[in-house]
Amino acid sequence: MAVDAAREAGSLRGARLRISATFWRRPWLKLAVLLIPPVAAFCIIYVSSLGVMLASSFWSTDAFTAAIVHSWTLEQFRTIFNLSDPTYLRIAGRTIGIAAAVTVTDAVLAFPLAFFMAKIAGRRLRALLFVLVLLPLWSSYLVRIYSWTTILSKTGPLNWVLNGLGLPDQHLVYTNAAMWIVFTYVWLPFMVLPIYAAVERIPDSLLEASMDLGGRGLRTFRSVILPIAFPGIVAGSIFTFSLTLGDYITPELVGGPSSSFIGNVVYGQSATNLAFAAAYAMVPVGVMAVYLGIARRLGAFEAI
Amino acid sequence: MRKRIRAWHVAVGALAAAALVVPAVGVSKSHSGLPTSVGAGEGALSLVEWPAYSDKSFAATFEKQTGCKITRKDAGSSNEMFNIMHGGGGGGGGQYDLVSASGDASLRLIYAGDVVPVNVKLIPSWKNFLPAFKSPPHNTVKGVHYGVSLQWGPNTLLYNTAKIKPAPTSWASIYDPKYKGQITVPNNPIQIADAALYLQKTKPALGIKDPYELTKAQLDAAVSLLKQQKSLLKRYWVYASDEIKDFKSGDASIGATWPYQTLTLQAEKVPVKELIPKEGATGWADTWMLAKRAPHPNCAYKWMAYVSTPKVQAQQAYVFGETPVNPKACPFMNKLQPGLCTKYHLNAPASYSRSIRFWKTPIKQCGWGGRNDCMDIQAWDNAWASITG
Amino acid sequence: MPGRTGRIGLGVWTGLVVLFLWLPLVIIGLYAFNASQVQSWPITSWSTHWFSVAWHDEEVRSALWLSVRIALAATAIALLLGSMAAFAIHRFAFFGRESVSFLLLLPIALPGIITGMALNSFFSFASVKFSIWTIIVGHATFCVVVVYNNVVARLRRTSGSLLEASMDLGADGWQTFRHITWPLLSTALVAGGLLAFALSFDEVIVTTFTAGAQITLPIFILDNLRQGQQLPIVNVIAFVIILLTIVPVWASQRLTAGDESRASAAGGAIAAEP
Numbered sequence: 001m002a003v004d005a006a007r008e009a010g011s012l013r014g015a016r017l018r019i020s021a022t023f024w025r026r027p028w029l030k031l032a033v034l035l036i037p038p039v040a041a042f043c044i045i046y047v048s049s050l051g052v053m054l055a056s057s058f059w060s061t062d063a064f065t066a067a068i069v070h071s072w073t074l075e076q077f078r079t080i081f082n083l084s085d086p087t088y089l090r091i092a093g094r095t096i097g098i099a100a101a102v103t104v105t106d107a108v109l110a111f112p113l114a115f116f117m118a119k120i121a122g123r124r125l126r127a128l129l130f131v132l133v134l135l136p137l138w139s140s141y142l143v144r145i146y147s148w149t150t151i152l153s154k155t156g157p158l159n160w161v162l163n164g165l166g167l168p169d170q171h172l173v174y175t176n177a178a179m180w181i182v183f184t185y186v187w188l189p190f191m192v193l194p195i196y197a198a199v200e201r202i203p204d205s206l207l208e209a210s211m212d213l214g215g216r217g218l219r220t221f222r223s224v225i226l227p228i229a230f231p232g233i234v235a236g237s238i239f240t241f242s243l244t245l246g247d248y249i250t251p252e253l254v255g256g257p258s259s260s261f262i263g264n265v266v267y268g269q270s271a272t273n274l275a276f277a278a279a280y281a282m283v284p285v286g287v288m289a290v291y292l293g294i295a296r297r298l299g300a301f302e303a304i
Numbered sequence: 305m306r307k308r309i310r311a312w313h314v315a316v317g318a319l320a321a322a323a324l325v326v327p328a329v330g331v332s333k334s335h336s337g338l339p340t341s342v343g344a345g346e347g348a349l350s351l352v353e354w355p356a357y358s359d360k361s362f363a364a365t366f367e368k369q370t371g372c373k374i375t376r377k378d379a380g381s382s383n384e385m386f387n388i389m390h391g392g393g394g395g396g397g398g399q400y401d402l403v404s405a406s407g408d409a410s411l412r413l414i415y416a417g418d419v420v421p422v423n424v425k426l427i428p429s430w431k432n433f434l435p436a437f438k439s440p441p442h443n444t445v446k447g448v449h450y451g452v453s454l455q456w457g458p459n460t461l462l463y464n465t466a467k468i469k470p471a472p473t474s475w476a477s478i479y480d481p482k483y484k485g486q487i488t489v490p491n492n493p494i495q496i497a498d499a500a501l502y503l504q505k506t507k508p509a510l511g512i513k514d515p516y517e518l519t520k521a522q523l524d525a526a527v528s529l530l531k532q533q534k535s536l537l538k539r540y541w542v543y544a545s546d547e548i549k550d551f552k553s554g555d556a557s558i559g560a561t562w563p564y565q566t567l568t569l570q571a572e573k574v575p576v577k578e579l580i581p582k583e584g585a586t587g588w589a590d591t592w593m594l595a596k597r598a599p600h601p602n603c604a605y606k607w608m609a610y611v612s613t614p615k616v617q618a619q620q621a622y623v624f625g626e627t628p629v630n631p632k633a634c635p636f637m638n639k640l641q642p643g644l645c646t647k648y649h650l651n652a653p654a655s656y657s658r659s660i661r662f663w664k665t666p667i668k669q670c671g672w673g674g675r676n677d678c679m680d681i682q683a684w685d686n687a688w689a690s691i692t693g
Numbered sequence: 694m695p696g697r698t699g700r701i702g703l704g705v706w707t708g709l710v711v712l713f714l715w716l717p718l719v720i721i722g723l724y725a726f727n728a729s730q731v732q733s734w735p736i737t738s739w740s741t742h743w744f745s746v747a748w749h750d751e752e753v754r755s756a757l758w759l760s761v762r763i764a765l766a767a768t769a770i771a772l773l774l775g776s777m778a779a780f781a782i783h784r785f786a787f788f789g790r791e792s793v794s795f796l797l798l799l800p801i802a803l804p805g806i807i808t809g810m811a812l813n814s815f816f817s818f819a820s821v822k823f824s825i826w827t828i829i830v831g832h833a834t835f836c837v838v839v840v841y842n843n844v845v846a847r848l849r850r851t852s853g854s855l856l857e858a859s860m861d862l863g864a865d866g867w868q869t870f871r872h873i874t875w876p877l878l879s880t881a882l883v884a885g886g887l888l889a890f891a892l893s894f895d896e897v898i899v900t901t902f903t904a905g906a907q908i909t910l911p912i913f914i915l916d917n918l919r920q921g922q923q924l925p926i927v928n929v930i931a932f933v934i935i936l937l938t939i940v941p942v943w944a945s946q947r948l949t950a951g952d953e954s955r956a957s958a959a960g961g962a963i964a965a966e967p
Contacts, residue, residue, distance in 0.1 A: 016866065016868075019865075019866065020865040020866035020867075030785075031781055031784075031785045031787060034778070035778065037773075037777060038774035038775070038777055038778040038797070038837065039778070039796075041774060042796060042834075045812070045815070045830060045834070046799070046808075046812075047796070049811040049812050049814065049815030050807075050811045052811065052814050052815050052818055053807075053811040053814055053815075056814060109710055109713075112706040113706065113707045113711075116703040116704060116706070116707045117707070120700055120703060120704070127943075129707070131939070131942050131946055132711050132715070133714065134946075135718075135935065135942055136717075137891055137895075138891050138894075138895070138934065138935070138938040138942060139721070139934050139938070140910075140911065140914055140930065140934065141895050141897070142897060142911060142914045142915055142927070143721055143918075143927050143928060143930070143931035144717045144718070144721070144931070146732075146927070147717040147721050150720060150732050150734060151716070151717065151720060153734070155733065156734045157720065157734055160734060160735065185713065185714070185717070188710070188714060197846075238801075242802055242803065246804015246805050246806040246807060246898070247804070247898075248806060253918070266810065267806065278810065278814070281806065281810055284803075284807065285803060288802055288803055288804070292795075292798075
């Protein structure tokens with residue numbers, strides 16, 4: 001074998017071969033070398049910090065000095081799940097509801113675009129479309145959101161155009177509708193990419209076969225394209241759902257009086273009442289845990 | 305090419321990883337004893353402030369004179385200021401030097417141990433301050449000064465003169481369905497005090513004596529008023545620039561404000577005016593407080609001394625629209641704009657400053673009637689969340 | 694394949710969505726030339742004044758440079774740790790594999806505010822001073838995931854038999870890596886690295902929680918949106934960034950598109966062999 005010959009030679013190549021052989025014989029060593037640094041970093045920093053936060057949600061905070069009182073209590077969760085004053089449940093419901101609406105809208109908007117890019121556009125057009133879809137991601141997320149407040153404002157370009165067409169003013173800015181529009185806009189590229197990857201994998205021959213068998217556009221879409229591309233949609237939805245669930249900047253910039261999100265409450269209380277903020281932050285964690293479980297069942301993890 | 309890895313291999317690897325890691329433990333230094341002199345500047349100064357509190361019109365000279373380059377973080381509320389100073393391990397996180405805390409944040413910062421006592425003898429202008437602001441209860445505890453009073457002012461009623469006719473005279477305007485969809489108020493739990501102040505005059509039966517010391521019944525009354533107001537609002541403003549933008553675009557025409565917004569809008573030729581309505585006003589009295597872990601204490605002292613001098617007090621008052629604590633600023637104010645000193649009530653009798661209900665932290669112990677059942681800040685935070693949520 | 698009307702319909706939809714995506718960017722471009730300090734419509738006076746203000750503003754430059762440094766560091770860490778983890782997960786079946794794979798997805802699946810708050814309390818708890826390094830650690834958590842995803846996806850599409858063939862022909866680990874693995878993976882790393890850089894460069898939520906007094910570009914922009922004194926500067930910054938990133942995004946697109954089809958063709962050809 002080559003290994004024995006090189007071992008006698010004792011050259012650098014021999015050393016390399018010896019290392020390769022060691023790894024070959026003890027594959028777990030190779031795994032350890034590859035895996036320990038990232039996993040260790042993750043466990044020590046990320047997972048343990050999540051653990052500290054989870055622990056804090058069972059403590060309480062002194063009202064005046066914001067010092068953490070390390071005595072176990074369910075007080076924070078009782079405040080959140082208080083049915084006689086369902087403020088925090090209402091906020092959570094609004095957050096989840098808008099996140100779901102944004103996900104659906106993004107899927108609807110992104111799918112035809114992704115299909116066009118994957119199956120119909122020529123090579124050059126596809127490259128151009130990629131750039132057009134990805135470039136907005138590079139420019140500042142904050143400035144793009146802020147420009148929407150100008151577009152949707154009472155005297156902004158939207159109403160300017162509508163008035164020009166003889167239509168009445170829309171009072172969209174600082175409402176939940178405005179937030180839905182802005183979120184849909186900001187996360188759209190994140191939905192396009194996984195759907196594109198999924199649709200791209202559909203062999204053209206499959207589509208032609210379906211057409212040959214008499215399936216017209218909608219039928220082919222429903223029975224062939226959608227089932228294959230579905231994991232891609234679910235993968236994209238993980239991004240849109242999760243990103244909306246935790247955002248607090250868009251509600252701040254674009255939202256109105258009844259637009260508080262979970263993120264706004266958590267951000268506002270993160271130093272004054274850490275225990276409560278941590279407990280409320282567990283709500284999106286719980287929601288995402290359920291969502292990820294469903295997503296995995298639907299095969300999204302293969303499609304990210 | 306997949307190899308089956310045994311479970312114990314993984315366990316060994318994990319243990320090895322755990323053994324390799326040494327947790328980083330920082331050392332926090334405590335600031336003990338008052339300095340007796342101000343040393344050389346450290347070359348930088350980091351401020352947590354209200355907007356324009358280190359405006360370039362007067363900060364640029366300071367930077368040139370002392371070499372302390374200013375980096376600033378603007379806050380929108382006292383809660384946010386407290387968040388910033390208390391986060392990162394407390395004491396300003398080792399990053400910030402000074403915070404311009406209003407009365408509702410100052411005591412919390414003191415009792416949370418985030419700020420340290422200040423030697424007022426190192427502030428030459430301090431001895432000239434208005435008596436009410438030399439050692440006010442919101443920054444002086446048991447005779448120890450935890451900061452240097454800075455400026456003070458009222459929360460006012462702002463309105464667009466072209467859209468709101470006749471001119472309003474009462475806080476009732478921001479609760480009036482007539483102006484539905486045009487009103488904007490701050491997104492700040494301390495706003496409950498504004499509602500309480502209004503109810504103090506309009507519903508005396510509630511027995512409100514101090515808008516910051518509310519029993520549960522009084523708090524509930526204020527909350528229900530604010531919940532009614534919510535449906536009339538265009539939005540809650542978080543930062544001064546939000547309100548400025550809304551008034552300029554016509555999205556809002558009346559609301560609660562700081563004089564800074566009024567001045568900025570007038571400079572932008574938006575037809576607005578402000579007033580203190582007949583029920584009176586809440587307000588703020590600000591203090592520059594020194595962070596416990598301030599990295600640049602010398603520059604901090606230099607800044608506190610600088611902004612207490614009459615000329616700079618006048619410049620800051622001019623930019624923000626507030627009142628200095630140093631009465632010697634009066635002639636400088638009149639030089640910047642004739643009649644400015646009187647406009648901001650610097651030469652008014654002490655009764656004027658007493659008529660403004662300055663922000664203070666709600667605590668359980670009511671200052672009246674020896675009661676211990678007033679609502680504390682967590683109750684106010686929850687109440688505010690139930691209004692805005 | 695859809696018929697003629699179907700293709701036209703899809704084309705129109707695509708055009709409208711692209712317009713939707715670009716509308717705010719056009720608005721930003723317009724307002725970069727707005728003379729007024731307050732952003733209101735319509736624009737009455739035009740000026741390039743804010744470009745020179747932004748150019749000469751020291752805060753803008755230091756914020757920009759800080760963001761670039763952080764993004765480079767986070768991307769470098771991510772490329773290293775992400776590809777290592779991807780190799781480990783893809784090539785080996787071991788106890789706890791599913792859990793590790795799930796664990797590595799968390800930073801992207803969990804909202805940023807969770808990551809930010811958790812790291813913030815952890816650093817405060819361990820008395821770690823907030824500095825550029827805490828920001829880099831925060832960014833690295835989600836950057837690793839992005840690179841990991843890209844590399845795993847590419848590894849899945851690469852036929853394992855290529856590597857076995859290389860070993861059979863006498864190559865050691867390093868040679869196999871250099872001649873077979875690296876060319877196949879390089880474009881995945883480029884794509885993953887670019888995406889990681891973009892995410893880190895524009896990140897604000899996690900940064901707010903893990904920064905001390907450091908002002909990254911997004912934090913500078915957020916402060917300016919709030920302060921309102923020099924608001925048009927943020928439009929100038931965003932506009933310039935759009936212009937500057939056209940070339941790298943285009944280049945990376947050309948780079949990855951070609952190789953993807955080559956790789957899948959190679960994999961398909963090998964897989965098709967009996």
